[in-house]
Amino acid sequence: xxxxxxxxxxxTIQDTGRFGYYHMGxxxxxxxxxYSFLLGHALLGNPPHYAGLEMMLTGPVIEFHKKTVAxxxxxxxxxxxxxxxIPLWEPVAVSPGDILxxxxxxxxxxxxxxxxxxxxxxxMLGSRSVCFASGFPGVLGRKLxxxxxxxxxxxxxxxxRQVGKSVPEESKPVFSRQLDVHLVLGIASERISDEGxxxxxxxxxxxxxxxxxxxxxxxxxxxxxxxxxAPFGSGSSPGNIVDIPYPIGGxxxxxxxxxxxxxxxxxxxxxxxxxxxxxxxxxxxxxQAKPQSNVRFHAVTVEQAFQLRRQKELFxxxxxxxxxxx
Numbered sequence: 001x002x003x004x005x006x007x008x009x010x011x012t013i014q015d016t017g018r019f020g021y022y023h024m025g026x027x028x029x030x031x032x033x034x035y036s037f038l039l040g041h042a043l044l045g046n047p048p049h050y051a052g053l054e055m056m057l058t059g060p061v062i063e064f065h066k067k068t069v070a071x072x073x074x075x076x077x078x079x080x081x082x083x084x085x086i087p088l089w090e091p092v093a094v095s096p097g098d099i100l101x102x103x104x105x106x107x108x109x110x111x112x113x114x115x116x117x118x119x120x121x122x123x124m125l126g127s128r129s130v131c132f133a134s135g136f137p138g139v140l141g142r143k144l145x146x147x148x149x150x151x152x153x154x155x156x157x158x159x160x161r162q163v164g165k166s167v168p169e170e171s172k173p174v175f176s177r178q179l180d181v182h183l184v185l186g187i188a189s190e191r192i193s194d195e196g197x198x199x200x201x202x203x204x205x206x207x208x209x210x211x212x213x214x215x216x217x218x219x220x221x222x223x224x225x226x227x228x229x230a231p232f233g234s235g236s237s238p239g240n241i242v243d244i245p246y247p248i249g250g251x252x253x254x255x256x257x258x259x260x261x262x263x264x265x266x267x268x269x270x271x272x273x274x275x276x277x278x279x280x281x282x283x284x285x286x287x288q289a290k291p292q293s294n295v296r297f298h299a300v301t302v303e304q305a306f307q308l309r310r311q312k313e314l315f316x317x318x319x320x321x322x323x324x325x326x
Contacts, residue, residue, distance in 0.1 A: 001064075001065035001066055001149055001150065001151055001152060002053075002062050002063070002064065002065070002115075002119075002149070002150040002152065003062065003063040003064075003065060003147075003148075003149050004060055004061075004062060004144050004145065004146060004147065004148040004149070004150070005060075005061040005062065005063055005099070005146065006060055006061035006146060007060050007143065007144045007145055007146055007148070008055050008056070008058050008059045008060035008061075008102065008144075009055075009056055009057045009058040010055075010056040010057070010143045011053055011054065011055045011056070011059070011060045011143060011144045012053070012054050012056075012130040012143050012144065013051055013052075013053060013054075013119060013121055013128055013129065013130050013139055013140070013144070013150070014029065014030055014031045014032075014037070014051065014052065014053070014054040014112075014128075014129045014130065015030060015031070015049055015050065015051040015052070015127055015128050015129050016030050016031065016034060016037070016038070016048055016049050016127075017029055017030025017031075017034075017127060017129055017264065018030070018124075018125050018126060018127035018129055018131070019126070019127075020125075020126070021125055022245075022268050023245065023268065025134075025268055026125065026131065026134050027131060027133070027134075027248075027264060027265045027266055027267070027268065028129075028248060028264055029127070029129040029130065029131040029213075029264050029265055030127070030129045030264050031052075031054055031110075031112065031129075031264075032054065032109070032110050032213055032263065032264055032284070032287035032288070033074055033075075033108075033109075033110050033112070033173070033284040033287050033288050034280075034283070034284050035173060035281065035284040035312055035316075036073045036074035036075075036110070036112055036173055036284065036288075037052065037054075037073065037074070037112045037114070038316050039073050039089075039167055039171065039172075039315075039316060039319060040052065040071050040072075040073040040074075040112050040113075040114035041114050042316050042319040042320045042323065043071050043073075043089070043090075043091055043114075043162060043165065043166075043167065043319060043323065044069060044071060044091060044114060044115070044116045044156070044159060044162060044323075045116070045156055045158075045159060045162065045320075045323045046114065046116065046117070046118055046156065047118075050114070050117070050118025050119070050153075051118050051119040051121060051128035051129070052112055052113055052114035052115065052118065052119065053112065053113040053114075053119075053144075054110050054111075054112055055077075055102055055105070055110065055111045055112070055113065056105075056109060056110055057104070057105050057109060058102075058103065058104050058105065059077055059079070059101075059102025059103060059104075059105065059111060060102060060144065061099065061100070061101045061102075062099070062100045062101075062102075062113075063097065063098070063099050063100075064094045064095065064096060064097070064098045064099075064100070065096050065097075065149075066096060066152050066155075067093075067094070067095050067096060067155070068093075068094055068115055068116050068117065068152060068155040068159075069091045069092065069093055069094070069115070069116045069155060069159045069160060069162060069163060070091065070092060070094055070100070070113060070114065070115045070116070071088075071089070071090065071091040071092065071113075071114055072086070072088045072089075072102065072111060072112065072113055073088060073089055073111070073112045073114070073167075074088070074108065074110050074111040074112040074173075074288075075105045075106070075107060075108025075109060075110055075111050075175055075288055076088065076105070076106045076107050076108065076111075076175065077102050077103060077104065077105045077106060077111045078102075078103040078104065078106070079100065079101065079102050079103070080100070080101045080103075081094065081098060081099070081100050081101075082098055082099055087166075088111070089166050089167045089172060090164060090165065090166045091116075091159075091162040091163050091164070091165060092163060093160060093163050100113075107175040107176075107290075108175040108288040108289075108290070109287065109288050109289070109290060110287065110288060115152055115155075116155035116156050116159040117152060117153035117154050117155045117156055118152075118153050119150055119151070119152060119153070120150075120151040120152055120153045121139055121140075121150055121151065122138065122139070122140060124136050124140050128140070130142070130143070131265060132265070133214075133265060162323060165322065165323075167319055168315075168318065168319075170315075171315040171316075171318065171319060173284070173285070173288070175288055176293075177289070177290070177292070177293045177294065178293070178294050179285060179286065179289055179293060179294065179295045179296070180295075180296055180298060181278055181282045181285065181286055181295055181296070181297055181298070182278070182279045182282050182297075182298050182299075182300045182304075182305065182308060183249075183251055183276040183277060183278050183279065183282075183297055183298070183299060183300070184276055184277050184279065184299070184300060184301070184302055184305055185197070185275060185276040185299050186275075186276055186277070187244070187247075187250070187274045187275065187276060187277070188241050188244065188273050188274050188275065189275040189276060190226075191225055191226060191238075191241065191273045191275075192223060192224070192225060192226065192253065192273065192275050193224045193225060193226045193227070195224050196222075196223040196224035196225060196226075196256070197223075197275075199221055199222045199223050199224065200221065200223045200251075200259075200275065200297060201296075201297050201298070201299055203220070203221035203222065204220060204221065204294050204295070204296055205218040205219065205220050205221045205259060205294070205295045205296070205297070206218060206219055206220040206292060206293070206294055206295070207289055207290070207291050207292065207293045207294075207295065208291060209291040209292075211291060212263075212265075213263055213264060213265040213287070214262070214263060214265045214266055214267070215252075215260050215261060215262050215263055215266055215267075216260070216261045216263065216286060216287075216289075217258060217259070217260055218258070218259040218260075218261065218295060219257065219258055219259075220294075221257075221259075222256055222257055223253050223256055223257075223259070223275070224256055225238040225239065225253075225256060225273065226238075239253060239254050239255055239256075239272055239273050240271050240272065240273070241271055241272065241273055241274075242271065243269055243270060243271045244269060244270075244271075244274065245268060245269045246262055246266065246267060246268060246269050246270060246274060247262070247277050248262055248263065248264060248266055248283065249261065249262060249263075249277045249278035249279070249280065249282075249283050250262045250266070250274050250276075250277050250278075251274060251275050251276045251277065251278060251297075252270075252272045252273070252274050252275075253272065253273045253274070253275055254272045254273075260272075261278055261286065263283060263286070263287055264283070264287075276299075279300065279305040279308055279309065280305075280309055281308055281309050281311075281312045282308075
């Protein structure tokens with residue numbers, strides 16, 4: 001059992017997401033920085049779909065009621081176990097009565113707590129991930145509150161051998177205010193002029209403070225539409241199209257001076273020009289970026305996108321192999 005003594009700013013239960021219901025208006029949700037989250041599970045030998053905690057900007061104070069092994073990953077934060085500093089990216093043994101305190105997150109947005117065996121909290125539509133917009137009951141539809149008690153599954157056999165191990169430095173994500181984000185152009189990019197596509201890729205964009213797990217807003221550049229009428233049935237604005245399904249990572253251009261990029265809690269469709277999709281590994285990078293961070297976009301092919309995703313998968317597999325060989 002995890003007893004929440006102080007909940008932090010916005011701590012939620014997340015796993016790798018809820019799939020197969022996006023067309024019904026239920027977004028996948030799941031860990032915003034899936035890469036850091038999966039590295040935590042890999043360090044513990046957990047299956048990737050197990051649930052953990054996502055902590056935003058300021059972490060919680062948690063009392064453990066079970067002997068187990070836990071690890072913190074993601075954005076750098078000050079963390080203490082029973083008043084003693086502990087590092088991120090290294091599994092630690094915990095006992096009943098131990099108290100974990102996660103303080104202010106220094107760079108980035110989200111820090112993750114994963115525990116051997118995962119959380120045994122309720123499921124909805126095949127996932128334990130919180131989704132505020134879907135109106136799920138109990139802890140599935142809200143942030144954690146003081147006094148919440150979260151059941152844990154039994155720790156995996158042999159997990160104590162992982163205590164003190166760490167993720168290789170080359171596998172750890174970098175948290176920066178200067179981001180390079182890759183995208184695959186397409187969807188409705190024919191509505192953007194050549195000058196507009198050049199502006200999208202050659203200008204620096206700044207993340208707006210009105211950004212969250214649903215979508216990030218970016219300003220500072222300019223994307224010019226083609227000078228032609230909007231499609232029949234889409235309205236009068238040149239930024240309108242006939243409604244389409246939006247992908248997670250979709251780069252929406254609602255006007256010539258703003259971009260909206262959908263993240264894990266994003267809406268499933270709409271009628272704005274959508275010029276491409278951020279590749280899945282870079283959604284984790286983008287979700288960790290604080291407001292006023294700067295972004296440059298780089299166009300890649302579908303084949304290049306798969307290669308970049310495979311690089312991240314290989315890092316996770318390397319950590320899994322180290323666990324199996326322990």
